[in-house]
Amino acid sequence: xxxxxxxxxxxxxxxxxxxxxxxxxxxxxxxxxxxxxxxxxxxxxxxxxxxxxxxxxxxxxxxxxxxxxxxxxxxxxxxxxxxxxxxxxxxxxxxxxxxxxxxxxxxxxxxxxxxxxxxxxxxxxxxxxxxxxxxxxxxxxxxxxxxxxxxxxxxxxxxxxxxxxxxxxxxxxxxxxxxxxxxxxxxxxxxxxxxxxxxxxxxxxxxxxxxxxxxxxxxxxxxxxxxxxxxxxxxxxxxxxxxxxxxxxxxxxxxxxxxxxxxxxxxxxxxxxxxxxxxxxxxxxxxxxxxxxxxxxxxxxxxxxxxxxxx
Numbered sequence: 001x002x003x004x005x006x007x008x009x010x011x012x013x014x015x016x017x018x019x020x021x022x023x024x025x026x027x028x029x030x031x032x033x034x035x036x037x038x039x040x041x042x043x044x045x046x047x048x049x050x051x052x053x054x055x056x057x058x059x060x061x062x063x064x065x066x067x068x069x070x071x072x073x074x075x076x077x078x079x080x081x082x083x084x085x086x087x088x089x090x091x092x093x094x095x096x097x098x099x100x101x102x103x104x105x106x107x108x109x110x111x112x113x114x115x116x117x118x119x120x121x122x123x124x125x126x127x128x129x130x131x132x133x134x135x136x137x138x139x140x141x142x143x144x145x146x147x148x149x150x151x152x153x154x155x156x157x158x159x160x161x162x163x164x165x166x167x168x169x170x171x172x173x174x175x176x177x178x179x180x181x182x183x184x185x186x187x188x189x190x191x192x193x194x195x196x197x198x199x200x201x202x203x204x205x206x207x208x209x210x211x212x213x214x215x216x217x218x219x220x221x222x223x224x225x226x227x228x229x230x231x232x233x234x235x236x237x238x239x240x241x242x243x244x245x246x247x248x249x250x251x252x253x254x255x256x257x258x259x260x261x262x263x264x265x266x267x268x269x270x271x272x273x274x275x276x277x278x279x280x281x282x283x284x285x286x287x288x289x290x291x292x293x294x295x296x297x298x299x300x301x302x303x304x305x306x307x308x309x310x311x
Contacts, residue, residue, distance in 0.1 A: 013045055017077065020086055076097065079102075117161075129142070144178045151170075235248065248298075258292075260290060
């Protein structure tokens with residue numbers, strides 16, 4: 001697993017770590033978890049987490065000059081295609097590595113390590129660090145970052161990709177004395193605005209032919225102090241409704257242009273997402289830059305697939 005990673009880390013004095021746009025906990029957890037592991041074991045190396053978007057659950061992004069970037073090893077995590085990398089300067093690096101658990105849409109960089117049978121990129125790194133633990137440190141801080149991603153990308157260990165190995169590696173991370181209760185509170189506790197917004201979403205959900213969906217305008221987002229990213233993250237709220245197999249949230253980014261999240265228990269969605277500037281996993285994917293007509297066409301396609309599954 002990750003056969004050349006250790007050699008490359010040991011070769012370069014400067015290492016830059018990237019991940020996808022609109023980062024979730026798996027992207028950020030793997031990014032900061034890998035940085036922490038490298039710094040714990042190679043304290044003299046310069047390691048930078050890079051990206052244009054941040055999250056209050058994680059530290060701020062680092063800053064690096066382009067000349068140093070050119071001397072670096074770039075490691076891109078949790079990003080299926082190069083279009084979604086949240087900082088194009090990875091192209092300046094001397095060498096680059098892709099580490100991902102999404103189905104392989106594109107190979108880019110010098111080395112590609114794709115493990116689509118694993119539930120999260122944080123699981124890939126946890127497995128690697130477990131295998132290396134006899135000779136390398138796995139600190140509480142590193143384990144905490146990785147647990148964030150493992151917990152959320154499996155929807156609290158409920159997705160079909162959750163395996164015996166996933167739970168074993170979660171136990172391995174927990175053995176590093178991480179505060180599991182605190183992590184859950186930080187991730188899942190909601191503000192009053194968020195609570196009221198979710199109540200609004202539930203009242204707005206449309207269910208048709210085993211597909212549930214919501215289309216949100218800019219005005220609705222502003223009314224509840226929500227961003228497009230925050231709205232899309234609420235898609236998991238509808239995963240326990242018995243009467244639907246597939247569900248989606250679309251949120252307006254600019255006038256008449258929408259981004260969205262698709263989820264399903266049994267219907268493939270990532271191939272449909274790829275037709276709308278997106279992609280992802282078999283049962284979980286994102287889409288971008290949709291018009292209302294695009295949304296209508298996508299919902300029609302999802303309903304057609306959902307009906308085939310039910311029938």
